[in-house]
Amino acid sequence: MRNLVRERREARGWSQAELAERLAVSRQTVNAIETGKYDPSLPLAFKLARLFEEPIEALFDDRAE
Amino acid sequence: MVSSNLDTIRRMNPFIDVVRFTPNEKAYYRRSLGPLLVAVPLMVGVVWLIEAYRDDWPFALLAAIALLPVLPMAWAMKQYVDYFKACDEWERLIELYGICIAVLVVGLGYFGLGLLGLMALVSLDGTLLALLMLPAISLTYVVGKIIGRSRHG
Numbered sequence: 120m121r122n123l124v125r126e127r128r129e130a131r132g133w134s135q136a137e138l139a140e141r142l143a144v145s146r147q148t149v150n151a152i153e154t155g156k157y158d159p160s161l162p163l164a165f166k167l168a169r170l171f172e173e174p175i176e177a178l179f180d181d182r183a184e
Numbered sequence: 185m186v187s188s189n190l191d192t193i194r195r196m197n198p199f200i201d202v203v204r205f206t207p208n209e210k211a212y213y214r215r216s217l218g219p220l221l222v223a224v225p226l227m228v229g230v231v232w233l234i235e236a237y238r239d240d241w242p243f244a245l246l247a248a249i250a251l252l253p254v255l256p257m258a259w260a261m262k263q264y265v266d267y268f269k270a271c272d273e274w275e276r277l278i279e280l281y282g283i284c285i286a287v288l289v290v291g292l293g294y295f296g297l298g299l300l301g302l303m304a305l306v307s308l309d310g311t312l313l314a315l316l317m318l319p320a321i322s323l324t325y326v327v328g329k330i331i332g333r334s335r336h337g
Contacts, residue, residue, distance in 0.1 A: 145206040148274035156336045
């Protein structure tokens with residue numbers, strides 16, 4: 120699933136480690152999500168959406184490869 | 185600035201995350217040292233005690249002493265359960281890779297060896313095989329985690 124997590128994070132000037140700390144996950148988890156190698160669970164996707172103040176569908180696109 | 189440079193390096197070399205420990209893992213490996221440090225001298229002590237008093241002490245006492253190294257192993261397993269509980273969802277996925285691959289490979293390997301033994305094609309030492317089970321699971325668990333991380337890391 121394509122996502123805009125990296126773009127949103129970089130727009131805020133956060134490192135992966137900083138975002139990971141805000142989400143209470145490991146930095147590797149953030150990296151796996153950003154590279155599209157791991158799709159987060161619904162609770163984590165909601166957490167991301169709240170953090171970036173955007174709806175989930177603006178962050179994640181299940182129609183894209 | 186330093187963090188963002190690190191992110192760039194990671195992007196250029198995705199293999200870094202396959203081999204780098206998460207903070208959770210680091211804490212777990214540190215905690216696992218305790219049981220290991222107890223288990224090794226305990227094994228040596230138990231072997232010495234059993235050999236020295238095999239003929240003098242009753243069977244029940246000898247068996248209880250022989251089983252003492254199970255305690256630090258159980259302690260190590262408790263550490264693993266605590267670690268697993270503290271994992272986030274991606275870390276749990278990687279752990280499941282490790283556990284599944286370990287159980288499947290070791291289970292199949294032991295089944296295959298059992299078949300070879302049953303048909304009397306090879307002579308197997310059951311005691312040695314039983315002792316090697318945990319190390320075999322540990323080794324294949326690490327391989328499984330590397331596979332999981334290279335797919336999802």
